[in-house]
Amino acid sequence: MGLLEETKRILYAYKIYPKRKLGQNFLVDGKALDKMINYASINEDDYVLEIGAGLGFLTERLAEIAKQVIAIEIDPRLIRVLTNRLRKYKNVTILKGDVLKVDVPKFNKVVSVPPYSISSPLLFWLLRRKFECAVLAFQEEFAKRLAASAGVKDYGRLTVSVYCHAEVDLLDAIPKESFWPIPEVNSMIVHLKPRRMPFHVENEEEFFDFIREIFTQKNKKLRNAISPFLTKVGIPKEEIIKVADSIPFNYRRARDLMPEELGLAFNELIKKLQDIRKTF
Structure with missing residues (x-):
């Protein structure tokens, strides 16, 4: 039985109707799932985090190889499915809740098809943690924002923030027909490898505040876009220009x-x- 038929069978058996607001489009392409695992080079020593475990197709594949799999799922209906389907795997820990809020055990790799509605906050959450690599499936448009070049439409705060924390590789496209229910857009597999800041900044925390402020007005010239940041850090109005x-x-x-x-x-x-503050 293929994954599409298996998905429909499980959902029917458990009387589950996928919720659009939770981004419940299940990846039913086994080859795509296997590619994600291969791209992450999963081995028997790995502690793997999966966000949005769904029906457990990826979880099951990970559990066959990894030392431990931490599968997070927010939908209690799917928790019941996961608990039953993965019962035989002693190396799978199922956590119910929002990954942005639950206490997540240590992990060294991430392999996941997360709900697309949390793509941006999930990335910022992930980049604050220590791990070796992450292989994730995102909407194609979102994935392209991660690796966009300066000057193009997709370039923005997200691009800069990710560039500062990780090397990004856009890998395979996943056609929308590989999901069920079929979403409106295609997806893409993305590989992230954490790194140190590739250039020096005087204060990282303030730098990312600076980035956040100027990209709310990214079409303005820098001299105008930084005015809110200067006001925020307490520079007198007469000094801002x-x-x-x-x-x-x-x-x-x-x-x-x-x-x-x-x-x-x-x-x-x-x-x-610093020079201005000395005169205060």
């Missing part, structure tokens, strides 16, 4: 600046702020 005009790339638009250029602008800005 002077500071904004003195930093590198001030007449280029935020969306056109590469991460390294944003880092240079930020470092120069920090020096200016």
